[in-house]
Amino acid sequence: MEKQLTGKVYDIQGFSVQDGPGIRTTVFLKGCPLRCPWCHSPESQQFHSQLSWMEMKCAGIDACGKCIEACPRGAISEGKTKKHPTTQENIKHITIDRTLCDNCGACTEVCSYKALYICGTDYTVEELMERLVKDIPFYEESGGGVTVSGGEALSQPEFTLQLLKALKERGIHTALDTTGHANFKFIEQVLPYTDLFLYDLKHMDNDQHKAVIEVGNKLILENALKIAQAGGKMQIRIPVIPNYNDSEENIKKTGEFCKELGDAVTVVQLLPYHNLGVMKYQRIDDSKKVLEAPPPSEEKIASLKKILEDMGLPVTVH
Ligand code: SF4
Ligand code: SF4
Structure with a gap:
């Protein structure tokens, strides 16, 4: 075809x-x-399509962290702990190694907070x-x-x-x-x-x-x-x-x-x-x-x- x-x-x-x-x-x-x-x-x-991560929407590793398990390439790991700009709560964030990520989108499928999405x-x-x-x-x-x-x-x-x-x-x-x-x-x-x-x-x-x-x-x-x-x-x-x-x-x-x-x-x-x-x-x-x-x-x-x-x-x- x-x-x-x-x-x-x-x-x-x-x-x-x-x-x-x-x-x-x-x-x-x-x-x-x-x-x-x-x-x-x-x-x-x-x-090309790119993985995007919105810090504001991410619940953090302690409350969620599902994307770390979901990534087949081990591109997501624990990142810095930062205060959420609105709630002022300390959030342990993820970090994405862009050299390992191939934008497959597997992590976006488990992110129920819609913090991760594929752009494109x-x-x-x-x-x-x-x-x-x-x-x-x-x-x-x-x-x-x-x-x-x-x-x-x-x-x-x-x-x-x-x-x-x-x-x-x-x-x-x-x-x-x-x-x-x-x-x-x-x-x-x-x-x-x-x-x-x-x-x-x-x-x-x-x-x-x-x-x-x-x-x-x-x-x-x-x-x-x-x-x-x-x-x-x-x-x-x-x-x-x-x-x-x-x-x-x-x-x-x-x-x-x-x-x-x-x-x-x-x-x-x-x-x-x-x-x-x-x-x-x-x-x-x-x-x-x-x-x-x-x-x-x-x-x-x-x-x-x-x-x-x-x-x-x-x-x-x-
Ligand atoms: S799955 Fe989404 S909300 Fe959960 S830690 Fe990963 S990016 Fe944050
Ligand atoms: S898009 Fe794929 S390779 Fe990139 S961080 Fe998400 S699951 Fe891992």
Whole structure:
């Protein structure tokens, strides 16, 4: 039997109101070529499924400890004793040796507290559509639809294309949330089935982009211009990161680029940095340097918004 195309999905969120117009269901695909230190979905970065552990939910070894027995590879053992942040009780925690773990999921099956789970599930387009069409009444009522997000959804190009096609066949409004860092041939394929691109612009200086995100911005800017030339619509998203891209100069340059994109830009969205993602890095034991900074002040955001508005651009803040 022919193997069916599958996509690796790490979350499906209904009733989303920040990922495009109306009420939407957002599908998050795993895998991303960028490494933004402020990423609030670190579980989205790797392409493979990963074991996640939520410390807050774990009952600890004395009260439970079932996962230690369940692991066939001996990857789970006794860890540190820590105070639970809410109950203040001392909890003897587990520790996971990621070099031994092969993400088999056996431990998740015995964890009745749902502290352990596998992040990343394979879906066929049909399986996903079965879930997504359930929300059609909400899309119709609100002018919403489905947003395909990530990670970088264009890193699973064939699956994303087939999913967008299937959504359009059902008359559902589609948005594609993208970093823009993808081969344009994939963007060209999805263009006829994408009503709106949610398109990130992080920094206008190529060196700064590369130094912090690990890839330059050339391809991203080129692709944005090509989408505009091809008649695509874009909601430009600017994550506002303190002391990185929040200078007047960078915001002005970003605004000038948006003007170049002309009618393709439906709105420019400022996304103030928040540090809610920091905890998530612990869940997957990602010890890489994560940005921990205070969020930008309301005054700062208002001043950046004004710069863009004075350039004649429609701006929202979320
Ligand atoms: S099975 Fe779940 S709740 Fe029990 S110790 Fe393991 S992670 Fe914690
Ligand atoms: S996912 Fe499998 S290998 Fe990894 S800790 Fe759990 S049971 Fe062990």
